[in-house]
Amino acid sequence: MGVTNASRFTTPPSWPTWLLAAALLLALTSAPAQQRRRSTGKPAKETPKTKAQLERERRNNLRRIKEASKILEQTQQKKQSSLGQLNALKEKITVQQQVIKSTSSQLRYIETGVKKTATDVQLTQAELARLKAEYARLIYAASKSTNAYNRVMFLFAAESFNEFMLRLRYVRQYSEVRRQQVSSILRTQEQLHQQLTTLTEQKQEKSSLLTTQVSESRNLVTMRTQQDQVVQQLSQQEQQLQKELAERQQAVRQLDNLIAQRVREEIARAARVAAAKAAAKAAAAKAAAKAAAERAERAERNNATAAEQATAKREATETAEAAEVAVAAEEASTHVDRVVLTPETAELSSSFAENRGRLLWPVARGFVSQRFGRHPHPVLKHVTVDNRGVDIQTTAGEPARAIFDGKVLTVANIAGMNNVVMVQHGEYFTVYAKLRTVSVSEGQTVKMRQPIGTVYTNPEGTTELQFQVWRNSTNLNPEQWLGRK
The missing domain is CATH 2.70.70.10 (Glucose Permease (Domain IIA))
Incomplete structure (x- = not known):
C-alpha cells in the first residue's frame, strides 16, 4: 500500500532532501487505519445465542416465575403444607435456575464484547498516536521552508516548463496530503470516542447484570430453603399422604376403565356402521352375481352363440368373485381393534x-x-x-x-x-x-x-x-x- 501511494508523486530532479522524505512519509500515512487494524485484530468468537435471544429467554422465564408465584400464593393460603405447594416451589426453582443460567450467558456475551471493544480501543489509540507522530514530523519538516520565497524559488529553479509544472503539481499534492492527514486524525479520534462510549455502556450493563445475578442466586437459596421446609412438613403427614395416594390410584383406575370402555364403544360403534355398509355392499354383490348367473343360463338355453355364452359366463364369474370379496370385507369389519374412519374423520x-x-x-x-x-x-x-x-x-x-x-x-x-x-x-x-x-x-x-x-x-x-x-x-x-x- 505504501509503495502504491508513493508512486503517485513524480519526483523532479534537484528536489530538496527534506521534501523527498516528507513525501515518502505522507504516502505511508495514507494507508487506511481500518485495513491495518483488520490485519492485526482477532475475530470475536461466535456465541450460540444472540443477545436478543438471551433477553427473550430471560423475559419468558421471569413470566413463568410470576405465574408459579401466583399459583404458590394460592396454595399458601392454607396453613397446612400440600403437594401443590411443593410442586409450585419446584417449578419456581427450576425456572429460577434457568434465569440464572440465562443471565450467566448474557454476562459471557457482554464480557466477550467488553474484551473486543477494549482491544479495538487499544488499537485505535495506537493508530492515533502513530498518525499524530507522523503529522508532527511532517510539520517539523515543513517548517524549515514555510516562507513564500522558498516555495517560489523551488518552483522557478526548474530547468524547463515541464519540470516547473511537475514541481507545481507536487506542491499542490503535498498540501492535499497534509489536509487528508488531518482528516484521518479527526476520524480516528471520533472512532476512539465512540469505542470508549460503547465500552463504558458495556461495563455498566455488565455491572447491572452481576447485581441481578447475585439477587437471583439469593432468591434461589431462599426457594430451596422453603422447599426443604415443605418437604419436612409433608414427611410428618405420611399417613395422610398414603391415604391421598390410595384415593388417587382408585380414581385413576376408574378413569382408565371409563376411557377404555368409551374407546371400545366407539370402536364397536364405528365397526357396526362399517359392517352395515359392508353388508349392504355384499348383499348387492350377491344379487348382482345371481342375476349374472341367470343371464348365463338363459343364454345357454336359448342356443346363443359361443361368444355370447362365453361373455355371460365371464360376467357371472367376475360378479361372483366381487361378491366373495364383499362378504370377506363384511366379516373383517366386525373384527377391528381401532376406530374405523370415514373420509372426514380420517382427514381430522x-x-x-x-x-x-x-x-x-x-x-x-x-x-x-x-x-x-x-x-x-x-x-x-x-x-x-x-x-x-x-x-x-x-x-x-x-x-x-x-x-x-x-x-x-x-x-x-x-x-x-x-x-x-x-x-x-x-x-x-x-x-x-x-x-x-x-x-x-x-x-x-x-x-x-x-x-x-x-x-x-x-x-x-x-x-x-x-x-x-x-x-x-x-x-x-x-x-x-x-x-x-
Whole structure:
C-alpha cells in the first residue's frame, strides 16, 4: 500500500532532501487505519445465542416465575403444607435456575464484547498516536521552508516548463496530503470516542447484570430453603399422604376403565356402521352375481352363440368373485381393534397427527406439576406413581379449552377426578379431568380454543388439571404433543 501511494508523486530532479522524505512519509500515512487494524485484530468468537435471544429467554422465564408465584400464593393460603405447594416451589426453582443460567450467558456475551471493544480501543489509540507522530514530523519538516520565497524559488529553479509544472503539481499534492492527514486524525479520534462510549455502556450493563445475578442466586437459596421446609412438613403427614395416594390410584383406575370402555364403544360403534355398509355392499354383490348367473343360463338355453355364452359366463364369474370379496370385507369389519374412519374423520385424524409437538395447551397459564409415566413420589420414599397423562397446575378458576377440533365423546363424573370430558379427534382422543364445571355436552362439535369447563380447586388450594392423549387404545405422552406455551 505504501509503495502504491508513493508512486503517485513524480519526483523532479534537484528536489530538496527534506521534501523527498516528507513525501515518502505522507504516502505511508495514507494507508487506511481500518485495513491495518483488520490485519492485526482477532475475530470475536461466535456465541450460540444472540443477545436478543438471551433477553427473550430471560423475559419468558421471569413470566413463568410470576405465574408459579401466583399459583404458590394460592396454595399458601392454607396453613397446612400440600403437594401443590411443593410442586409450585419446584417449578419456581427450576425456572429460577434457568434465569440464572440465562443471565450467566448474557454476562459471557457482554464480557466477550467488553474484551473486543477494549482491544479495538487499544488499537485505535495506537493508530492515533502513530498518525499524530507522523503529522508532527511532517510539520517539523515543513517548517524549515514555510516562507513564500522558498516555495517560489523551488518552483522557478526548474530547468524547463515541464519540470516547473511537475514541481507545481507536487506542491499542490503535498498540501492535499497534509489536509487528508488531518482528516484521518479527526476520524480516528471520533472512532476512539465512540469505542470508549460503547465500552463504558458495556461495563455498566455488565455491572447491572452481576447485581441481578447475585439477587437471583439469593432468591434461589431462599426457594430451596422453603422447599426443604415443605418437604419436612409433608414427611410428618405420611399417613395422610398414603391415604391421598390410595384415593388417587382408585380414581385413576376408574378413569382408565371409563376411557377404555368409551374407546371400545366407539370402536364397536364405528365397526357396526362399517359392517352395515359392508353388508349392504355384499348383499348387492350377491344379487348382482345371481342375476349374472341367470343371464348365463338363459343364454345357454336359448342356443346363443359361443361368444355370447362365453361373455355371460365371464360376467357371472367376475360378479361372483366381487361378491366373495364383499362378504370377506363384511366379516373383517366386525373384527377391528381401532376406530374405523370415514373420509372426514380420517382427514381430522391426519391433521391432529401432523400437529404433533405444536398442539395448544389445555390451559392458558400453568406448569406441568406431574409428568407422564412412572416416577418416584415427591415425598413418600420407595413409592412410585404411574401417571397416564400430565397434571397441569394452574390458577383458581382457570378455563380448560379444547386443544384441537373434535367431537365431545363423553361427559362423566368420577370421584377423585371430578368432572371428566373426553373429546374425539378421529382415531385420537383427549381427556380433560378434574374439572369443576363443564360447558359442553356429549355429541357436541368443538373447535380449538373453545372452553369446555373450568379447572377444579381442591380444599388445599391446589388447582390442577389431569390431561391425557390416546390413539385408539394406546396411551400417549401429552408433552410430546403439546407445543411451547
